[in-house]
Amino acid sequence: MFSLQNQTAFISGASRGLGEQFALTLAKAGADLILTSRDVYALTKIKKQVEDLGRRCETIALDVRSHESIVAAVAEAKKRVEKIDILVNNAGCNVRKPALDVTWDDWNLVLDTNLRGTFFLAQEIARHFMIPAGYGRIINIGSVTSVSGYAGLGPYGASRGGTKQLTMSLADDWGKHGITVNCLAPGWFKTAQNAVMYEDAEWVEYLSDRIPLKRPGNVTGGDLDGPLLFLATEESRYMTGQIMLIDGGISTGSTRATPNKK
Ligand SMILES: NC(=O)c1ccc[n+]([C@@H]2O[C@H](COP(=O)([O-])OP(=O)(O)OC[C@H]3O[C@@H](n4cnc5c(N)ncnc54)[C@H](OP(=O)(O)O)[C@@H]3O)[C@@H](O)[C@H]2O)c1
Numbered sequence: 001m002f003s004l005q006n007q008t009a010f011i012s013g014a015s016r017g018l019g020e021q022f023a024l025t026l027a028k029a030g031a032d033l034i035l036t037s038r039d040v041y042a043l044t045k046i047k048k049q050v051e052d053l054g055r056r057c058e059t060i061a062l063d064v065r066s067h068e069s070i071v072a073a074v075a076e077a078k079k080r081v082e083k084i085d086i087l088v089n090n091a092g093c094n095v096r097k098p099a100l101d102v103t104w105d106d107w108n109l110v111l112d113t114n115l116r117g118t119f120f121l122a123q124e125i126a127r128h129f130m131i132p133a134g135y136g137r138i139i140n141i142g143s144v145t146s147v148s149g150y151a152g153l154g155p156y157g158a159s160r161g162g163t164k165q166l167t168m169s170l171a172d173d174w175g176k177h178g179i180t181v182n183c184l185a186p187g188w189f190k191t192a193q194n195a196v197m198y199e200d201a202e203w204v205e206y207l208s209d210r211i212p213l214k215r216p217g218n219v220t221g222g223d224l225d226g227p228l229l230f231l232a233t234e235e236s237r238y239m240t241g242q243i244m245l246i247d248g249g250i251s252t253g254s255t256r257a258t259p260n261k262k
Pocket residue numbers: 012013014015016017018019036037038039042062063064065090091092093113114141142143144185186187188189190191192193194
């Protein structure tokens with residue numbers, strides 16, 4: 001169970017953070033990888049780590065905000081590998097601002113990257129690899145904001161709510177082709193995207209108190225590895241269109257309903 005021998009996975013945004021960890025997890029399970037980033041040189045370290053695990057690792061430049069770049073990256077992948085079994089649609093960004101300060105360009109940056117990019121990358125890989133093969137595992141990275149609202153995260157929450165909705169529609173579209181589409185939705189994990197927030201000990205304490213498991217997620221500690229592998233392998237064969245929240249329980253809406261901590 002949970003083997004990815006003879007499987008090839010394509011990961012967007014693999015240069016750091018969650019994407020880097022997803023690459024290691026899939027490689028350890030036996031998958032060969034195509035890793036992407038806007039800057040192909042930013043993939044040098046992770047490429048070596050994957051190859052040291054004995055897996056093949058191709059690196060390709062990809063900017064998911066550009067349709068031309070998506071088409072070119074998938075065409076390049078077609079030249080280098082015979083199949084793509086798994087897509088981890090991970091590239092994403094965030095702009096944290098009070099709603100009144102969000103600009104038109106902020107909105108476009110977040111929605112174009114997180115939602116439009118997710119859709120068109122899935123479309124291109126489904127068209128050229130998964131539909132002809134009659135098999136695919138698409139894992140769209142959502143977020144706890146796919147299901148919960150947070151002040152200061154308007155565009156981001158809209159993009160991740162959209163990711164969840166898109167997952168359901170694509171699952172219905174492509175189920176007949178043997179493709180499952182699910183949304184892996186992490187809670188609060190410290191990465192480059194949000195590192196500055198974790199420097200504020202008071203905020204970390206506040207956040208941890210709202211999480212039933214009483215701590216933020218740990219990217220390299222394995223909190224997402226098992227859920228990712230489940231969605232990437234045959235073990236999830238009868239699951240599609242679903243969101244899997246890995247968030248320590250914060251999406252329960254955990255707010256103390258009694259005045260004291262005890
Ligand atoms: N960290 C969390 O707590 C958390 C929680 C829930 C969901 N997520 C989601 O998980 C994903 C990874 O987050 P992270 O925290 O690991 O963020 P991160 O450290 O900022 O990494 C983001 C990745 O996305 C890539 N990327 C950004 N814009 C891109 C673009 N236009 N085209 C292609 N690639 C692009 C970056 O690559 P380059 O800059 O090298 O191009 C980088 O590899 C994101 O989609 C995020 O929304 C994160």
